[in-house]
């Protein structure tokens with residue numbers, strides 16, 4: 001829905017539909033864009049624009065001015081249903097702890113005994129839930145009635161763990177055996193959706209709803225024969241057609257069970273759509289896809305390509321993210337950048353600015369700590385002529401040089417310098 005707001009209501013995560021400025025008078029390279037970070041927000045406010053039209057189906061909705069804890073929050077409406085604005089009524093409270101990190105802070109991984117304790121707690125919790133969830137998914141396959149009440153509790157527990165340290169659940173779920181894949185992929189996508197939703201600063205009720213949508217996104221796979229899903233060889237065209245039917249099958253299961261929220265139905269149906277309209281099942285283009293569907297597309301692929309599967313070796317997080325950045329037309333690139341920030345991983349090949357001001361390219365990752373990369377410097381603004389490339393292993397040791405931010409838009413000269421140095 002298009003909503004006119006005043007400049008003071010603007011927040012990171014909102015999707016700007018139009019400004020009361022001539023296109024030529026502002027530095028944003030697209031007419032319509034997501035406000036990615038505080039820097040974008042400051043630039044926008046500095047332009048002196050007073051009225052902005054935002055699209056709350058593609059980003060955050062404005063907060064009501066007199067009711068900071070609304071009973072009803074707007075969430076992305078299902079594509080194709082322009083008249084309908086999906087609403088989510090706050091019902092029974094979900095047992096969660098408040099998010100410790102705001103949208104603009106980096107996740108702080110637990111260390112030492114605290115990490116070990118949370119690993120064990122999360123691992124036991126997932127082990128306990130596995131049978132229950134797989135029974136529920138199995139019932140869905142046989143057309144039996146399903147209830148998401150138990151899943152709500154699991155999503156809340158995953159959410160609590162992501163609150164403490166987003167890497168815990170993701171590390172456990174990454175090591176999937178073949179028979180655990182369906183369950184742990186659902187858990188991972190749930191955790192990734194929650195982590196990304198918090199980075200976007202979404203209301204906690206919406207965060208839980210998106211987590212549940214992540215948990216249920218591949219429900220339709222239960223209707224696909226195992227012999228096709230687990231086939232170790234390449235699928236033929238008929239088999240692909242059957243696999244590609246899983247979003248519609250999942251949507252049909254949820255619809256007939258009347259147990260999915262609008263968000264879960266939307267994500268189930270549209271998590272394989274692509275921004276350029278070449279996805280399936282409906283070939284919907286990016287501007288018509290909901291925020292939830294665009295988030296799910298990113299979380300689903302990231303978990304799939306970083307997991308051990310029968311036909312592919314898993315990619316490291318840094319390599320996976322750099323590949324995803326290179327797939328133009330597949331993902332919402334603005335959202336993907338926020339996803340990268342939410343994980344705190346620097347993709348291989350990306351350019352970063354370090355805390356000492358120098359520019360460097362990420363050339364590897366520290367095997368013991370995936371969020372700490374190895375970088376090669378190529379440009380020092382203080383000393384542009386005689387900067388000697390140097391490899392630096394970024395560490396958590398206080399006082400050492402750190403990554404300040406990822407730089408996506410480089411001048412052609414710096415881009416060439418980065419390429420030449422990292423060869």
Ligand SMILES: [Fe+2]
Nearest residue numbers: 217218271272
């Ligand atoms: Fe899927």
